[in-house]
Each structure stands twice: as C-alpha cells, then as structure tokens.
Amino acid sequence: MADYTIKVRRFQPESGEGPYWEEFNVDLDPSLSVLDGLLQAKDRDDGSLAVRCSCRAAICGSCGMKINGQSGLGCKTQIGEAQELADKQASAAGKGGEGNSIVIEPMGNMPVIKDLITDMESTHWTKIRRVTPWLLPHGEPPEREYVVEPESMIDITQSMACIQCGACVSSCLSMEADHEFIGPAALAKAYRFVGDPRDVEARERLYDLAQDPHGIYDCTHCFSCIDACPKGVAPMDQIMRLRRKAGEEGIEDPNSGHDHEIAFVKIIEKKGTLDESLLLQESFAPGFKGKLKPNKRAIREMLGSIPTAIRGIKTGKMRSLHKLIPGVHPKLPDQDDVKAIYAHAEEHNEEFNLYIKGEEGELAEENVEKGIERSTDPDTAQEVKNG
Numbered sequence: 001m002a003d004y005t006i007k008v009r010r011f012q013p014e015s016g017e018g019p020y021w022e023e024f025n026v027d028l029d030p031s032l033s034v035l036d037g038l039l040q041a042k043d044r045d046d047g048s049l050a051v052r053c054s055c056r057a058a059i060c061g062s063c064g065m066k067i068n069g070q071s072g073l074g075c076k077t078q079i080g081e082a083q084e085l086a087d088k089q090a091s092a093a094g095k096g097g098e099g100n101s102i103v104i105e106p107m108g109n110m111p112v113i114k115d116l117i118t119d120m121e122s123t124h125w126t127k128i129r130r131v132t133p134w135l136l137p138h139g140e141p142p143e144r145e146y147v148v149e150p151e152s153m154i155d156i157t158q159s160m161a162c163i164q165c166g167a168c169v170s171s172c173l174s175m176e177a178d179h180e181f182i183g184p185a186a187l188a189k190a191y192r193f194v195g196d197p198r199d200v201e202a203r204e205r206l207y208d209l210a211q212d213p214h215g216i217y218d219c220t221h222c223f224s225c226i227d228a229c230p231k232g233v234a235p236m237d238q239i240m241r242l243r244r245k246a247g248e249e250g251i252e253d254p255n256s257g258h259d260h261e262i263a264f265v266k267i268i269e270k271k272g273t274l275d276e277s278l279l280l281q282e283s284f285a286p287g288f289k290g291k292l293k294p295n296k297r298a299i300r301e302m303l304g305s306i307p308t309a310i311r312g313i314k315t316g317k318m319r320s321l322h323k324l325i326p327g328v329h330p331k332l333p334d335q336d337d338v339k340a341i342y343a344h345a346e347e348h349n350e351e352f353n354l355y356i357k358g359e360e361g362e363l364a365e366e367n368v369e370k371g372i373e374r375s376t377d378p379d380t381a382q383e384v385k386n387g
C-alpha cells in the first residue's frame with residue numbers, strides 16, 4: 001500500500017458555483033488504478049464525487065478522463081505510474097520533490113455535466129452518427145452471413161478495436177480550434193466502413209468526408225490521438241488512410257488539402273527541405289515549380305496569406321524575409337541526406353498494419369520455413385502486409 005493525493009477538478013451544477021479543485025488522500029497498491037483511487041475517495045470521503053465507470057477493465061469505454069493532463073482511461077492507468085508522471089512533470093517545471101498531487105480532470109473538448117462526467121452525446125456520438133456508422137452493402141442480403149476473405153479484414157481490424165471512450169476526442173488539438181471538426185474517433189469509424197470490402201459506398205463516403213471543410217483535411221497530424229488511445233486504434237493513421245484513398249480516387253477537396261499534401265512531399269523530394277514559401281503556391285497551383293500559375297484562386301490565396309506571413313515574421317516563426325520568396329531558400333547541410341531518405345522510402349513503399357499480433361496459419365508456416373521463430377511476446381506486433 002502507498003499513500004497518494006489525487007487532485008480532482010470538480011463541478012457540481014446544482015450548487016450554482018463554478019468548477020473548483022479538491023484534494024483527496026487515498027491509500028492503494030501502486031498497481032491499482034486511478035479509477036480505484038477515485039472510487040475509494042468517493043466511498044470514504046465524499047459520495048457526491050461523480051465519475052462514470054462500469055467494467056473497470058478497459059473494455060466499456062466509460063471512464064475517459066484526463067490524468068496529469070493526458071487523456072486516457074482511469075481504469076487502465078495505474079496509480080503508481082500516474083504518481084511517477086506527476087513527479088516527473090513537477091520536476092520538469094522546477095518544483096521537484098516526490099508525492100506531488102495526481103491531477104484528474106474531466107475529458108477535454110466536451111461540456112462537463114458533473115465532476116468527471118462529460119456530455120459525450122454532443123461532441124462524440126453526434127459525430128459518430130455523422131459518418132453513417134453502418135455497412136452499406138449492395139443488393140439483396142445473402143441468405144446466410146456475408147462471406148469475406150479474412151485477409152481483406154486485416155486492414156480494418158485496428159479501427160474495429162475502438163471502444164468509443166472519447167479519449168482521442170478529448171486530446172484532439174484541431175477540435176480545440178474547430179469544434180465542428182468531425183474528429184479522430186468518428187473518422188476512425190469512417191475508415192472501418194471505407195475499408196470494408198462489403199461496403200459499396202466507399203467512394204461516396206470519401207467524397208463526403210473530403211468535401212466537408214471539417215472533414216479529413218481538418219486534422220493537423222499532431223499525433224495526440226495516437227498517444228491518447230488506450231486500444232491502439234491510432235485514429236490519425238486511419239485519417240491518413242482515408243486521405244490516401246480519397247487521393248487515389250482523384251477526389252478534390254475545396255481546401256486543396258490533397259494538393260497541399262502532395263506539395264509537401266514534392267517540395268521535400270526535390271529540395272530535401274520544406275521551402276514554406278513554395279508550399280502555398282504549390283498547394284493551390286500545383287505543377288508550376290518556382291512560378292505562380294496565373295490562376296485566380298492561387299493568387300487570391302497568396303494574397304490572403306500575407307497577414308499570416310506578417311504574423312510569422314512578428315512572432316519569429318518566419319525569421320527572414322527571403323523565406324517569403326518562392327524558390328529562394330538557404331542551402332542546408334543535410335538536404336542531400338533528406339533526399340536520399342526520401343528516395344529510399346519511395347523504393348520501399350509498402351504499408352504494414354502493425355496492429356495485428358501473433359502468427360496464424362500460412363504466415364506462421366512460411367516463417368517457420370524461412371527459419372523465423374514465432375514470437376511469444378504478446379506486445380511484439382507482427383508485420384502483416386496491408387496492400
């Protein structure tokens with residue numbers, strides 16, 4: 001047993017008061033969970049402490065919360081580990097010491113109903129429904145079940161692991177800026193159906209998500225949802241898969257999100273560095289390296305970006321004026337190395353679904369033939385070619 005102090009952000013709407021912090025002392029084995037700590041405080045100190053939970057085994061998705069500022073599940077986070085993180089954060093902030101309070105807050109990007117209970121309907125479930133979260137097959141249903149090759153389901157296994165806890169939504173930086181962003185959980189769910197061979201509306205789904213200004217191109221690729229997800233769904237990866245498929249389908253989006261991605265890659269391929277002054281131009285007038293295509297939209301976007309550029313200079317992000325001139329960029333020492341890495345990546349362009357674990361059937365036999373031993377470590381992901 002060890003003693004811990006948990007500092008909980010509370011909100012009791014019936015009191016008419018605003019949110020406030022309250023500390024509770026709990027004693028638990030370090031291997032028990034933060035949720036166990038909260039339930040002990042509720043049991044011993046204050047029965048009005050509101051927390052949502054059910055399975056206590058990282059299955060039901062009820063106990064999403066922020067622990068030391070990180071979104072996750074209360075029942076999957078060991079209190080001993082939460083203590084270590086609290087101490088590490090205090091040390092990084094120059095406060096040092098041990099036994100710092102473990103800070104527990106309701107999930108972000110959602111209205112708080114009471115204490116740690118958030119309204120998941122308005123921000124999570126509404127968005128899940130937005131992506132038509134059911135299969136849209138073609139024709140009459142078969143007499144028995146739909147039969148698909150197991151291999152064709154590998155691609156979507158990862159997105160199917162979602163338990164709808166909302167931790168990714170809570171941590172999403174784009175959602176903080178744009179509450180209408182469809183968001184990581186719903187877009188991961190969308191991929192679950194886009195990638196399903198039985199669904200015949202994949203193109204329509206992709207078109208819809210690309211045309212929506214709060215859709216797939218609203219994600220800023222910040223990795224936050226990957227860190228937060230307790231089930232390894234990696235929502236950002238699913239969003240990137242949606243984008244890739246939309247690009248392959250030739251779907252254009254009103255914000256030139258796809259062209260923007262292509263521009264990123266193209267500039268790094270050619271120059272070995274990101275020449276940001278070329279980025280905007282290439283995003284809106286692709287194909288004209290060093291010259292602005294006389295296209296009304298491209299010119300409008302370039303002019304519209306001037307205030308952003310000025311802000312960049314003022315804040316120091318854009319340090320020198322020549323960085324604003326397309327095609328003029330100081331030579332950096334490692335540009336050729338970056339180009340070489342790019343060329344290597346292009347040559348070995350295969351996507352692997354690292355979510356699938358263990359070995360089964362033919363693959364295991366093949367590996368035995370090749371002399372590759374079967375891994376007994378459940379955490380060692382097996383690479384499965386993902387097309």
Ligand code: SF4
Pocket residue numbers: 168171172173174175183184218219220221222223224225226235236239
């Ligand atoms: S990677 Fe995209 S979806 Fe995930 S948290 Fe960041 S902005 Fe949100």
Ligand code: SF4
Pocket residue numbers: 161162163164165166167168169184185188228229230231232233234235
């Ligand atoms: S993707 Fe992960 S974090 Fe997001 S709702 Fe599903 S399980 Fe939770």
Ligand code: FES
Pocket residue numbers: 052053054055056057058059060061062063064073074075076
């Ligand atoms: S209580 Fe079910 S996931 Fe935590």
